[in-house]
Amino acid sequence: MLGWIDLASDQDEVLDAIDAFVAEAAPRFDDLVVLGIGGSSLGSIAVLSALQHPARALQGAAGDGLRVHVVDNVDADVVAGLLETLDPGRTLVNVISKSGTTAETMAGYLAFEAWLRDGVGEDRFREHVVATTDPEQGILRPLAERDGMRTFSVPPSVGGRFSVLSPVGLLPLALGGVDVRALLQGAADANEAAARPFDQSVPKRAAFAQLATARRGATISVLMPYSTRLRRLSDWFVQLWAESLGKAVDRRGARVHAGTTPLPASGTTDQHSQVQLFNEGPFDKVVAFVRLGEPDRDLRIPAPREGLEALSYLGGRGFHELMNAEQAATGHALAAHRRPNYTLRLPRLDARHLGELLQTLMWQTALVGERLGIDAYDQPGVELGKVYTYALMGREGYEATRRELEDAGVEA
Amino acid sequence: MLGWIDLASDQDEVLDAIDAFVAEAAPRFDDLVVLGIGGSSLGSIAVLSALQHPARALQGAAGDGLRVHVVDNVDADVVAGLLETLDPGRTLVNVISKSGTTAETMAGYLAFEAWLRDGVGEDRFREHVVATTDPEQGILRPLAERDGMRTFSVPPSVGGRFSVLSPVGLLPLALGGVDVRALLQGAADANEAAARPFDQSVPKRAAFAQLATARRGATISVLMPYSTRLRRLSDWFVQLWAESLGKAVDRRGARVHAGTTPLPASGTTDQHSQVQLFNEGPFDKVVAFVRLGEPDRDLRIPAPREGLEALSYLGGRGFHELMNAEQAATGHALAAHRRPNYTLRLPRLDARHLGELLQTLMWQTALVGERLGIDAYDQPGVELGKVYTYALMGREGYEATRRELEDAGVEA
Numbered sequence: 055m056l057g058w059i060d061l062a063s064d065q066d067e068v069l070d071a072i073d074a075f076v077a078e079a080a081p082r083f084d085d086l087v088v089l090g091i092g093g094s095s096l097g098s099i100a101v102l103s104a105l106q107h108p109a110r111a112l113q114g115a116a117g118d119g120l121r122v123h124v125v126d127n128v129d130a131d132v133v134a135g136l137l138e139t140l141d142p143g144r145t146l147v148n149v150i151s152k153s154g155t156t157a158e159t160m161a162g163y164l165a166f167e168a169w170l171r172d173g174v175g176e177d178r179f180r181e182h183v184v185a186t187t188d189p190e191q192g193i194l195r196p197l198a199e200r201d202g203m204r205t206f207s208v209p210p211s212v213g214g215r216f217s218v219l220s221p222v223g224l225l226p227l228a229l230g231g232v233d234v235r236a237l238l239q240g241a242a243d244a245n246e247a248a249a250r251p252f253d254q255s256v257p258k259r260a261a262f263a264q265l266a267t268a269r270r271g272a273t274i275s276v277l278m279p280y281s282t283r284l285r286r287l288s289d290w291f292v293q294l295w296a297e298s299l300g301k302a303v304d305r306r307g308a309r310v311h312a313g314t315t316p317l318p319a320s321g322t323t324d325q326h327s328q329v330q331l332f333n334e335g336p337f338d339k340v341v342a343f344v345r346l347g348e349p350d351r352d353l354r355i356p357a358p359r360e361g362l363e364a365l366s367y368l369g370g371r372g373f374h375e376l377m378n379a380e381q382a383a384t385g386h387a388l389a390a391h392r393r394p395n396y397t398l399r400l401p402r403l404d405a406r407h408l409g410e411l412l413q414t415l416m417w418q419t420a421l422v423g424e425r426l427g428i429d430a431y432d433q434p435g436v437e438l439g440k441v442y443t444y445a446l447m448g449r450e451g452y453e454a455t456r457r458e459l460e461d462a463g464v465e466a
Numbered sequence: 467m468l469g470w471i472d473l474a475s476d477q478d479e480v481l482d483a484i485d486a487f488v489a490e491a492a493p494r495f496d497d498l499v500v501l502g503i504g505g506s507s508l509g510s511i512a513v514l515s516a517l518q519h520p521a522r523a524l525q526g527a528a529g530d531g532l533r534v535h536v537v538d539n540v541d542a543d544v545v546a547g548l549l550e551t552l553d554p555g556r557t558l559v560n561v562i563s564k565s566g567t568t569a570e571t572m573a574g575y576l577a578f579e580a581w582l583r584d585g586v587g588e589d590r591f592r593e594h595v596v597a598t599t600d601p602e603q604g605i606l607r608p609l610a611e612r613d614g615m616r617t618f619s620v621p622p623s624v625g626g627r628f629s630v631l632s633p634v635g636l637l638p639l640a641l642g643g644v645d646v647r648a649l650l651q652g653a654a655d656a657n658e659a660a661a662r663p664f665d666q667s668v669p670k671r672a673a674f675a676q677l678a679t680a681r682r683g684a685t686i687s688v689l690m691p692y693s694t695r696l697r698r699l700s701d702w703f704v705q706l707w708a709e710s711l712g713k714a715v716d717r718r719g720a721r722v723h724a725g726t727t728p729l730p731a732s733g734t735t736d737q738h739s740q741v742q743l744f745n746e747g748p749f750d751k752v753v754a755f756v757r758l759g760e761p762d763r764d765l766r767i768p769a770p771r772e773g774l775e776a777l778s779y780l781g782g783r784g785f786h787e788l789m790n791a792e793q794a795a796t797g798h799a800l801a802a803h804r805r806p807n808y809t810l811r812l813p814r815l816d817a818r819h820l821g822e823l824l825q826t827l828m829w830q831t832a833l834v835g836e837r838l839g840i841d842a843y844d845q846p847g848v849e850l851g852k853v854y855t856y857a858l859m860g861r862e863g864y865e866a867t868r869r870e871l872e873d874a875g876v877e878a
Binding site: 091092093096107108109111112113121123126127128129130131132133134135136137138139140154155157158160161164165167168193196197200201214273274281282283289292293296297299300301302311312313315317318320321322323325326327328329330331332333334335336337338339349350351352353355356357358361362364365367368369371372373374375376377379380382383384386387390391403433434435436438439440441442443444445446447448449 | 503504505508519520521523524525533535538539540541542543544545546547548549550551552566567569570572573576577579580605608609612613626685686693694695701704705708709711712713714723724725727729730732733734735737738739740741742743744745746747748749750751761762763764765767768769770773774776777779780781783784785786787788789791792794795796798799802803815845846847848850851852853854855856857858859860861
């Protein structure tokens with residue numbers, strides 16, 4: 055399952071196919087609905103939040119790239135809200151599931167497919183669907199081939215939470231206007247950094263910082279970017295870290311109940327929320343900041359008028375300068391309270407540096423897993439919940455499992 | 467600082483003033499920009515995400531209630547993105563700061579005020595601003611009185627993180643179309659429940675569940691609503707819990723470094739992200755689910771067509787049924803892995819039941835703080851960071867503190 059490393063360099067054909075698809079789709083659609091959960095959506099959400107215009111939803115057809123709506127839950131209110139607001143004639147649906155049987159994703163797909171058939175007709179709905187799925191296995195591949203629907207492949211050697219730079223993420227990102235070649239170039243930069251000696255290697259040093267603090271009692275790993283646009287990056291990181299390292303047994307089968315808990319935070323906002331606990335609560339956290347060297351566009355704080363003189367220290371300064379002063383101040387305050395923290399520095403928040411950051415965090419996770427002797431690429435702990443869900447939904451062995459649940463006092 | 471309890475019953479005059487303001491503002495504005503951070507915005511974000519139409523941003527002027535944009539960070543990209551997208555002539559700005567000196571909020575205010583003066587003129591920009599601030603102290607109150615700007619008051623006996631049901635939250639929520647009287651009615655229901663004997667009191671039982679599991683090693687308190695619309699509720703809860711209970715000393719001055727760490731999760735989405743760690747990682751968590759009895763509007767999953775027979779168990783079932791089956795299954799799987807969890811049940815996600823949930827979580831927090839002998843209403847651990855920020859921004863004693871920071875190796 056190490057295919058994620060090579061995604062940076064091995065995707066020329068994929069990129070050409072994506073280019074062709076985007077060129078064809080861009081004039082035909084205003085909105086893209088992504089149906090995917092976990093690794094099939096968290097990466098796209100993180101990158102689009104970072105790189106699309108922050109008010110993209112308000113711009114309508116005038117904006118750059120399609121508006122992207124991710125359906126990553128079986129929430130009837132949200133699905134119905136989209137169905138009654140979007141125009142099926144101008145909407146493309148990207149269904150993403152390796153097996154084609156992910157219950158949440160496919161429930162959404164059945165709803166959107168019916169809506170498209172109704173809205174654009176039985177003959178044409180297939181032109182509004184593109185499936186990202188296993189190249190050979192599962193139920194979506196044969197369906198798409200029979201129906202002539204467009205498809206992209208989830209590479210078999212890439213696990214869901216490591217798949218943002220595969221077609222799983224690249225297709226919706228390219229449709230959303232992201233420079234996906236630059237993302238991959240950044241990932242290649244991180245691969246190079248991972249191969250360097252320790253002192254010059256951010257991936258290795260970040261992995262070490264996590265291991266060293268965990269050994270000294272940090273059971274919680276905070277990721278705290280100082281940028282609203284990077285807020286959703288933390289959700290992607292949470293899955294990567296939690297699902298890769300949270301394991302009951304190690305590779306030898308010894309019970310370890312491993313894994314520190316990833317905790318999302320956002321600067322400066324969380325200085326007014328979580329930082330009180332970080333500074334004064336239990337000594338159980340390490341904080342990794344992300345800080346930008348330059349903003350995309352800075353904004354000067356206007357000089358305050360009469361009556362607001364108490365704010366005169368802000369007048370004429372940059373928003374970005376204030377943001378970074380607050381990051382430095384928060385790091386120093388944490389240190390003064392004897393709380394470990396370190397800072398990942400991005401020269402700027404563009405596709406290339408974001409790709410480098412994503413790949414760096416994947417390296418960090420893989421290296422820590424390796425060091426702990428953990429299989430970072432499986433997720434055995436989610437199976438039982440799926441079995442119970444199937445039982446409750448009557449998929450198989452329903453009655454027997456239902457009785458078991460009732461005996462345990464669980465409401466069906 | 468126990469004023470939050472009485473907000474449910476003592477606000478007749480405030481509600482009348484809000485009604486009058488909304489009646490006047492609704493036809494004049496399409497967009498509301500809320501400038502506030504921490505307790506001045508997290509509650510509004512939580513409630514609007516839950517109760518406004520899920521696709522409100524896409525609906526433009528046609529939708530119900532103003533479109534609300536919360537600026538809770540000093541991110542130049544986000545502020546500039548709004549300034550270049552919104553129409554100043556149709557935008558109302560609600561600046562929320564008790565003192566009027568919160569750096570992040572007031573930096574944003576200076577930018578939006580300059581934009582309004584430019585866009586609607588020196589004579590009229592004041593009609594586009596409403597300030598929510600201390601009734602007597604601070605710099606915004608005298609400014610607003612001098613200029614004839616509209617104001618609402620932050621009650622002095624209500625702390626920021628307990629203020630969602632004061633004008634801090636009620637004004638933007640009412641402008642966004644939320645039934646704020648129903649919210650307060652729900653809070654009154656929770657107040658009644660808090661006065662009942664333990665067995666019939668959800669607030670008391672929830673507080674006990676947190677205390678009992680913390681004593682047995684749960685250092686992390688997960689809030690996991692099964693509703694996309696409740697995803698941002700967790701961010702509000704994170705501040706409430708972290709800032710109230712994360713304290714270095716107790717009321718007697720003994721060093722305790724108290725506080726369990728609140729962790730947001732969202733069902734079903736996080737079954738594909740965090741649940742692996744919850745089930746198999748360290749035994750350090752308690753999970754509180756939130757589950758809805760009925761959805762606002764359910765959606766039936768259409769029957770799958772030929773080729774998708776593997777999904778036939780989903781056909782004809784409700785999205786809501788699937789959502790709640792997954793919640794029950796996840797709770798049962800956690801129990802099978804010996805992980806403590808409990809469920810808060812809302813009959814439905816309307817303003818009244820959401821108000822009850824908010825007030826219940828405030829009661830839970832206050833009761834746990836009381837039991838631990840903690841002052842749940844101060845936040846001494848954020849002061850040092852503010853001092854360093856002022857120093858770095860040259861507000862006072864800049865040079866001395868800058869040298870201190872440089873000696874400590876912190877980048878200014």
